[in-house]
Structures are given as C-alpha cells and as structure tokens.
Amino acid sequence: MAARKAAAKPNVSPEELKQYYRDxxxxxxxxxxxxxxxxxxLIGGFCxxxxxxxxxxxxxxxxxxxxxKRITSYRDHGHMLACGMDPNGVMAELTGREGGYSKGxxxxxxxxxxxxxxxGGHGIVGxxxxxxxxxxxxxxxxxxxxxxxxxxxxGAANQGQVYETFNMAALWKLPVVFVIENNQYAMGTSxxxxxxxxxxHTRGAPFGIQGEIVDxxxxxxxxxxxxxxxxxxxxGKGPYxxxxxxxxxxxxxxxxxxxxxxxxxxxxMREERDCIQNVRDLLLQGKHAxxxxxxxxxxxxxxxxxxxxxxxxxxxEPALDELWTxxxxxxxxxxxxxxx
Amino acid sequence: MATQIxxxxxxxxxxxxxxxxxxVKEGDTVSSGDILAEIETDKATMEFEAVDEGIVGxxxxxxxxxxxxxxxxxxxxxxxxxxxxxxxxxxxxGDSAPAQETPAAPxxxxxxxxxxxxxxxxxxxxxxxxxxxxxxxxxxxxxxxMAEEMRSDANVFVMGEEVAEYQGAYKVTQGLLDExxxxxxxxxxxxxxxxxxxxxxxxFGGLKPIVEFMTFNFAMQAIDQIINSAAKTLYMxxxxxxxxxxxxxPNGAAARVGAQHSxxxxxxxxxxxxxKVAMPYSAxxxxxxxxxxxxxxxxxxxxxxxxxxxxxxEVPALDDFTVPFGKAKIWRExxxxxxxxxxxxxQYALEAAEKLADEGIDAEVIDLRTLRPLDYxxxxxxxxxxxxxxxxxxxxxxxxxGNHLSAYIMQNAFDYLDAPxxxxxxxxxxxxYAANLEKHALVTTAEVIEAVKQVTYR
Numbered sequence: 001m002a003a004r005k006a007a008a009k010p011n012v013s014p015e016e017l018k019q020y021y022r023d024x025x026x027x028x029x030x031x032x033x034x035x036x037x038x039x040x041x042l043i044g045g046f047c048x049x050x051x052x053x054x055x056x057x058x059x060x061x062x063x064x065x066x067x068x069k070r071i072t073s074y075r076d077h078g079h080m081l082a083c084g085m086d087p088n089g090v091m092a093e094l095t096g097r098e099g100g101y102s103k104g105x106x107x108x109x110x111x112x113x114x115x116x117x118x119x120g121g122h123g124i125v126g127x128x129x130x131x132x133x134x135x136x137x138x139x140x141x142x143x144x145x146x147x148x149x150x151x152x153x154x155g156a157a158n159q160g161q162v163y164e165t166f167n168m169a170a171l172w173k174l175p176v177v178f179v180i181e182n183n184q185y186a187m188g189t190s191x192x193x194x195x196x197x198x199x200x201h202t203r204g205a206p207f208g209i210q211g212e213i214v215d216x217x218x219x220x221x222x223x224x225x226x227x228x229x230x231x232x233x234x235x236g237k238g239p240y241x242x243x244x245x246x247x248x249x250x251x252x253x254x255x256x257x258x259x260x261x262x263x264x265x266x267x268x269m270r271e272e273r274d275c276i277q278n279v280r281d282l283l284l285q286g287k288h289a290x291x292x293x294x295x296x297x298x299x300x301x302x303x304x305x306x307x308x309x310x311x312x313x314x315x316x317e318p319a320l321d322e323l324w325t326x327x328x329x330x331x332x333x334x335x336x337x338x339x340x
Numbered sequence: 341m342a343t344q345i346x347x348x349x350x351x352x353x354x355x356x357x358x359x360x361x362x363x364v365k366e367g368d369t370v371s372s373g374d375i376l377a378e379i380e381t382d383k384a385t386m387e388f389e390a391v392d393e394g395i396v397g398x399x400x401x402x403x404x405x406x407x408x409x410x411x412x413x414x415x416x417x418x419x420x421x422x423x424x425x426x427x428x429x430x431x432x433x434g435d436s437a438p439a440q441e442t443p444a445a446p447x448x449x450x451x452x453x454x455x456x457x458x459x460x461x462x463x464x465x466x467x468x469x470x471x472x473x474x475x476x477x478x479x480x481x482x483x484x485x486m487a488e489e490m491r492s493d494a495n496v497f498v499m500g501e502e503v504a505e506y507q508g509a510y511k512v513t514q515g516l517l518d519e520x521x522x523x524x525x526x527x528x529x530x531x532x533x534x535x536x537x538x539x540x541x542x543x544f545g546g547l548k549p550i551v552e553f554m555t556f557n558f559a560m561q562a563i564d565q566i567i568n569s570a571a572k573t574l575y576m577x578x579x580x581x582x583x584x585x586x587x588x589x590p591n592g593a594a595a596r597v598g599a600q601h602s603x604x605x606x607x608x609x610x611x612x613x614x615x616k617v618a619m620p621y622s623a624x625x626x627x628x629x630x631x632x633x634x635x636x637x638x639x640x641x642x643x644x645x646x647x648x649x650x651x652x653x654e655v656p657a658l659d660d661f662t663v664p665f666g667k668a669k670i671w672r673e674x675x676x677x678x679x680x681x682x683x684x685x686x687q688y689a690l691e692a693a694e695k696l697a698d699e700g701i702d703a704e705v706i707d708l709r710t711l712r713p714l715d716y717x718x719x720x721x722x723x724x725x726x727x728x729x730x731x732x733x734x735x736x737x738x739x740x741x742g743n744h745l746s747a748y749i750m751q752n753a754f755d756y757l758d759a760p761x762x763x764x765x766x767x768x769x770x771x772x773y774a775a776n777l778e779k780h781a782l783v784t785t786a787e788v789i790e791a792v793k794q795v796t797y798r
Contacts, residue, residue, distance in 0.1 A: 333577075333580055
C-alpha cells in the first residue's frame with residue numbers, strides 16, 4: 001500500500017505552516033546541540049536523537065487538544081519539545097542537572113511533565129504501550145473525551161505486550177491512538193530482517209482496530225491522519241493505528257557506528273525527503289514567507305537552543321540529598337482523578 | 341568566529357580513542373552532517389559528523405593518532421575569509437564535563453537513608469481495648485476491605501482475571517460486581533503483562549487500581565511493569581508522577597500444584613525501592629493492611645495466601661479499621677528467644693512457640709506484617725531482650741528476608757546476641773508435586789523448634 005499523501009494544496013493556514021516549520025526546526029537544532037554536548041562529555045549514558053523524524057510529533061501535536069495525553073519510548077526529546085515543554089528543562093535533564101525536568105534523576109529516557117500531559121519517556125521497549133492504554137482507560141472511566149497518543153517504534157511492534165494491549169484497547173474501546181513511528185530500523189536490524197510482514201498498520205486488524213499508513217516525512221499528511229484518528233477516538237469508537245513511515249538520520253544512539261545501512265541511503269533521504277526542507281519549500285513557493293522571514297525563525301530557534309545549552313551547563317548538579325527523595329510519596333503528586 | 345572541533349565521546353564509556361582517518365583536508369568546505377573523520381572507540385569505528393557548516397582551517401591531530409583524550413581539540417573550523425589564528429585556544433574550560441573535574445562524591449558522604457536506631461512500633465495496640473470483635477475468614481476480610489474503600493473513593497476499581505462474573509478465582513472479590521457494577525469490577529483477558537501495564541497507566545492518570553493476579557506466580561509475566569514502571573516512576577520523574585495502586589493475590593505454596601504454582605515472592609519484591617510490600621497472616625491484618633494499601637499513594641504489593649483464605653480470625657467490628665505499614669505485631673511475648681516471621685510462616689512460628697512453651701522455652705513471636713517498610717525497631721528491641729533470634733519464612737533460602745534480618749541484627753545488636761541467628765526457610769529446590777516431598781520442601785514446625793533449641797543451647 002502506498003503511503004497516504006496530503007492534498008497538494010495544504011489544508012492549513014500559512015501561519016500554521018510556519019508554526020510547523022518552527023517546531024520541527026526547534027527539535028532538529030535542539031538534537032544537534034544535544035549531540036554536540038554528548039560529544040563534549042556533558043551528556044552521559046544513552047542519548048537517542050530524533051533527527052529526521054520531526055514531522056511525526058509536530059503533525060500529531062497539531063491534531064491534539066488541551067488535555068490530551070502523550071507517552072513514548074526513549075527517543076523522546078522531540079515529543080517533549082513538540083508538546084510545549086521547556087527546552088531548558090529538557091536539556092538540563094540531559095546533562096543531569098538540578099534544573100532538569102526530573103531534577104537530574106531521570107535522564108534522556110525518563111522525563112515527565114504533568115502540566116503538558118507528557119507521561120514519559122520510557123526505557124523498556126514496548127512498555128509504554130499498555131501504559132498509554134491505561135491512561136486512556138482512566139479517561140474512559142472519567143468519560144472526559146480525552147485522547148492518548150501512544151508512540152512506539154517498528155521494533156517495539158514485535159513485543160508481545162503490544163498485542164495484549166491491542167486486544168484490551170479494542171475490547172474496552174479505549175480512546176488511544178497507537179502511533180507506530182516506523183523509522184525502518186530496530187536499533188541495527190532492518191524491518192525486513194525483524195518483521196514478518198511489510199505492513200505493521202494492519203496488525204490491529206485481527207483485533208478490529210482500523211489502521212493506516214502515513215508519510216511521516218510530510219507534516220501535513222501526518223496532521224491530516226492525526227485529525228482523523230483523534231476524531232475516531234473522541235467519538236467513542238475505540239483505538240486507531242497510524243503507522244507513520246519515517247527515517248532517523250542519526251544512529252540508534254550516540255555509539256552506533258551505523259554499519260547496517262549505507263551512507264547513500266541516509267543521504268538520499270536527507271536530500272529528497274527531508275520534512276523541514278519540504279515545509280520550507282512550501283512556504284517559499286506559496287509566498288507565505290520570504291527567505292528573510294525564515295532566517296528570522298532560524299535565528300530565533302538558534303537562540304533558544306543556545307540558551308538551553310547554557311542553562312544546562314550552568315544549572316548545578318542535584319544536591320546529594322536528592323538521592324533519597326521521591327522514592328515514596330506522602331500524597332499522589334498528580335492528584336486524584338475524582339476528588340472526594 | 342573560528343571554533344575548535346573537540347575529540348568527541350562516542351559511547352557512554354569512551355575516554356579516549358584513535359583518530360583513524362580524516363575524511364576532510366584543510367581548506368575543505370563542510371556542511372552540517374558531513375563526515376569529518378573516522379574515530380575508533382572502545383566499541384567500534386564511528387563516523388564523526390560536522391555539526392555546523394564552515395571551512396576546515398587546521399587539522400591539529402594527525403590521522404593514525406592513538407589515545408586521543410575526549411575533548412582534545414582535533415581541528416579548527418573557520419568561516420569564510422577568516423584565518424586559523426582567530427581560533428581561541430585552549431578549549432573553553434566551561435564546556436568540560438563535571439566528570440572530569442575533581443570528583444566530589446567520595447569526599448562528601450551521601451546522607452543516610454534512615455536513622456541509625458529505629459523505634460519499636462509494635463508497642464501500640466491496633467484497636468482500643470473493649471472493641472467488639474467478630475469472627476471472619478481472611479477471604480471475607482479482604483473483600484470487606486475492598487468494598488469499604490470502593491464505597492468511599494470513586495477512583496478505586498478492581499481488575500483481573502475472573503474477578504467479576506466468576507466472583508474471583510478464590511472468591512475474594514465475591515459480591516463486588518453486584519455492588520459496584522462492571523465499570524469498577526473488571527474481568528480481564530488472561531494477559532498479565534498487558535493488564536498490569538494498563539493498571540499502572542490508569543494510576544498515572546489519577547485512578548487507584550487494585551490489580552488482582554490470580555496468583556503471584558503469574559505476576560512474573562508482568563514483573564517489568566511492576567518494577568520498571570510502577571516502582572520507579574516517582575523517582576525518575578523527580579516526584580511529578582506517582583503510582584497509587586495495589587497489586588494483590590495469593591502468593592507462596594498452595595497444595596500439590598507443583599513448582600510453577602508454588603513460590604513465595606516476598607523477598608523479590610521487598611528488594612525494590614519504590615514498592616511497599618505487605619504480607620498479612622490474620623484476617624484483621626488482611627483487612628486493616630489492605631485498606632491502608634488502597635489509600636497509599638505508592639504502589640503496594642499485597643501478598644495473600646491461598647491456604648489462609650479460609651482461616652478464621654477475630655476482626656474488630658469498627659467502621660474504618662486500618663493497620664499502618666511498618667508496624668510489626670507481637671503475637672506472643674517471651675524472654676528466651678525471638679521468632680520473627682510473616683504471612684503463612686506465622687503458622688509455623690506460633691505452633692512452634694506453643695510446643696516450646698510445654699518444654700519450658702518462652703518464645704517471643706513477631707509478625708512483621710509489612711516487609712517494606714519493615715519494623716526493624718521492634719525486632720531489635722526484642723532481640724536485645726531475648727539475645728536469640730530465629731526467622732521463619734516459606735521462600736527460598738538464598739537472598740531470603742531472614743538473611744537480610746540476620747545481617748541487620750548483626751550490625752545493630754551484635755553485642756546482645758548469645759547465638760548466631762538461624763533462618764528457617766523453604767528448601768533450595770523447586771516445589772515437588774509428591775505429597776511427602778512437598779511437605780519436606782516447605783519449612784516445618786519441627787525445624788523451627790529445632791532451630792530454637794540450637795540458639796538456646798538446649
């Protein structure tokens with residue numbers, strides 16, 4: 001099945017289009033900076049960059065409403081920036097500092113924001129899938145018409161718990177959009193070598209879950225598919241699957257020599273399909289923006305990212321007392337869903 | 341402005357590497373994403389990309405150089421029309437990682453997690469003297485605990501296999517469906533990993549799930565969600581996201597069900613910071629602790645026992661009876677030896693104490709009731725009085741709760757001990773099916789008596 005393409009004429013306003021450009025560029029520049037800080041030893045451990053996949057989260061965030069929830073795996077920096085979390089707090093968590101979202105106790109893979117309804121940041125492949133369905137379970141219980149975006153990769157799509165979750169989500173009609181970010185490589189194993197079928201979006205069909213394939217290098221196609229999936233969930237029709245074909249330009253993590261694919265393959269995607277370049281072209285060709293307008297956005301983003309790096313370097317390491325806090329809580333930090 | 345390119349750290353453990361090959365030469369124009377060099381790390385040979393565009397002004401480290409330390413300047417990038425001399429050197433110090441500064445951790449001692457001598461908690465009675473009592477089975481007490489909490493808090497719901505229409509595989513949830521309906525008493529498919537995860541997600545979303553495992557043997561399917569998602573999220577989120585829920589069900593050996601259905605997981609769960617672990621023996625404790633568990637803002641592992649479900653005990657007839665976590669119960673006061681146990685182990689402990697009394701040995705019997713938090717104070721106070729201790733549990737002997745207690749007693753009451761602490765446990769074998777073998781695989785009352793005689797030198 002061919003990937004679904006957006007209508008030739010964008011169905012969004014020039015202002016929205018500019019916003020997508022800005023949001024995608026923020027993720028890219030932020031991730032480039034994170035890669036740089038990693039190289040300097042300021043970020044440790046694992047660091048999974050989102051470069052190349054920006055259109056996925058930006059397109060889906062454009063389909064979300066206030067109160068909708070999102071949860072994802074360890075490749076999570078883009079999701080956090082796209083839902084409006086503060087780049088300073090994200091970068092400072094990457095450097096393990098007090099000013100980070102988790103006070104330096106979570107790191108790249110484990111960050112949360114109650115305010116932005118971002119439920120992590122999970123380091124175990126596939127574990128976020130039942131968790132996301134559980135968030136949707138809570139919303140269903142509360143009958144509040146909220147939708148949860150549950151992101152996972154083509155690698156996680158082979159985990160058993162994903163199918164346990166598909167079954168219950170369909171059985172109980174949970175308002176959850178399962179977003180399969182198919183970047184074609186589960187760490188270093190290509191989809192062809194790991195997955196018995198070409199199409200992952202059809203894997204919900206045996207459970208009665210509708211799914212479709214989406215061009216993840218086209219933010220407008222993602223937004224359009226997101227609108228459809230969200231409407232389905234909000235109407236009480238149960239879960240929906242979006243398999244979004246995307247591509248990560250960088251390695252699985254920082255220490256990935258990327259010998260499982262050719263340099264030419266990556267270069268071809270960058271040159272021909274890049275999601276940011278696509279929107280840039282749309283803006284310029286449609287005369288919605290001038291080169292100068294875009295330069296101003298580039299400058300603004302560069303300043304935000306540089307400021308976040310500065311913040312992340314300046315913020316002190318957590319106090320040693322932090323070792324012993326947040327193991328148990330005296331109250332439920334996120335509060336009770338139904339107040340007594 | 342000219343900028344220095346530093347030797348990058350390309351893996352979590354890399355400290356130095358070999359600059360295997362330059363793929364650019366001085367004067368080349370590069371853009372973001374172009375490969376500058378190949379670098380051999382401790383794990384692999386990696387391509388090193390340019391982050392910004394510019395011109396390679398000067399290569400500072402020749403290809404083939406080994407042992408190049410991370411953050412050493414390896415090249416200088418310049419912009420058009422700029423000379424290499426404009427480059428700052430050496431590398432700005434503000435950019436170096438904290439790990440490379442003088443290490444602070446070994447000098448500053450980390451603060452201790454708990455005061456050195458915790459107070460004994462078991463001195464206070466669980467209910468006022470003269471309270472009216474009623475006889476109830478453990479099964480009924482657990483059901484009542486859930487029903488009472490569900491009546492008072494609309495966020496509480498029960499999910500699990502056969503909890504609703506079947507009325508519970510062991511009838512613990514009997515009657516709940518009738519009273520609370522299918523929205524709050526939910527039959528799940530047989531899919532422990534999945535529904536445990538959904539339960540954790542629902543707790544993140546502000547509900548208070550009670551997830552029933554038909555037995556804790558099946559919770560092994562779900563252990564990743566219990567440990568990695570439920571127990572650790574509060575910490576990993578810097579206190580932003582908690583997991584107020586209960587995982588409950590029968591734990592330990594039933595009878596004649598073989599190795600895969602007969603295992604005590606108390607020590608496994610008690611090891612995990614972030615979890616609370618309760619393992620009641622009596623019906624009153626089952627009720628009071630389960631109510632506390634449901635109200636607790638943290639994830640609680642609630643370990644019941646199939647053999648105890650039908651056992652009757654006196655339960656206080658109070659409107660809202662709870663038992664706090666971290667408070668042991670002294671079932672029997674004595675001066676000659678301290679027997680510490682929990683859950684069904686209490687059965688052997690109490691039987692042994694009874695028989696030992698006939699022989700003139702006066703045993704103090706402590707029921708820990710919760711393993712996390714654990715009432716160390718009550719144990720230590722008792723050992724200081726009796727100078728002898730025997731622990732009793734059904735689980736395997738390696739890494740047992742008794743092992744931990746022994747170490748704790750040795751560190752905190754060594755001078756009071758008149759004999760080594762003995763741990764009575766299940767045997768170091770998978771549970772056999774044959775009736776005679778099964779009996780010997782479990783801890784026995786005779787073994788507890790024998791252990792007490794050993795520590796009292798009788």
